[in-house]
Amino acid sequence: MSQSYNRGLVEDFGRWREFSAGMWAWVFHKFTGWVLVGYLFTHIAVLSTALSGPAAYTGTIRTLEGLLVVRVLEVGLLAVAVFHILNGCRLLLVDLGVGLERQDVSFYASLILTGAIVVASVPTFLAGVSL
Numbered sequence: 001m002s003q004s005y006n007r008g009l010v011e012d013f014g015r016w017r018e019f020s021a022g023m024w025a026w027v028f029h030k031f032t033g034w035v036l037v038g039y040l041f042t043h044i045a046v047l048s049t050a051l052s053g054p055a056a057y058t059g060t061i062r063t064l065e066g067l068l069v070v071r072v073l074e075v076g077l078l079a080v081a082v083f084h085i086l087n088g089c090r091l092l093l094v095d096l097g098v099g100l101e102r103q104d105v106s107f108y109a110s111l112i113l114t115g116a117i118v119v120a121s122v123p124t125f126l127a128g129v130s131l
């Protein structure tokens with residue numbers, strides 16, 4: 001017989017027996033954290049083209065920013081960063097004992113706010129890209 005849990009309670013939020021909000025929050029946080037670490041290497045690789053001089057750096061940035069795939073990846077990076085920051089702040093509050101009983105609500109709020117910010121950013125990211 002399947003047992004029902006109250007996902008808003010700290011005792012039940014992290015249970016793994018079913019696909020719970022707490023499990024997704026954990027998976028998304030780890031995933032986004034490690035994607036950010038991966039991006040750091042990409043970021044340093046792109047910045048290091050400046051060692052070959054201003055023209056080389058400008059050329060690299062112009063080429064990358066002209067590619068649709070790069071713009072789409074940038075939207076994805078924003079999504080990953082915004083979610084990690086919002087959910088990370090939520091986790092820090094939880095660590096301080098704030099909102100323990102409403103963890104599912106605060107997780108869904110992080111997701112919705114991330115979605116709204118990402119959707120609002122799309123016109124800016126796609127502006128001027130050559131299709």
Ligand code: HEM
Nearest residue numbers: 029030032033034036037040084085086087088089091092
């Ligand atoms: C304002 C910005 C950020 C906040 C508030 C934040 C918050 C947090 C918190 C609270 C955790 C621990 C989650 C847990 O208890 O399991 C965490 C994990 C992590 N963060 Fe961040 N973080 C931020 C930025 C970053 C950045 C910029 C990176 C990468 C460059 C990053 C990479 C990671 C990784 C890889 C983990 C998971 C570590 C593990 O596997 O246990 N975070 N973050």
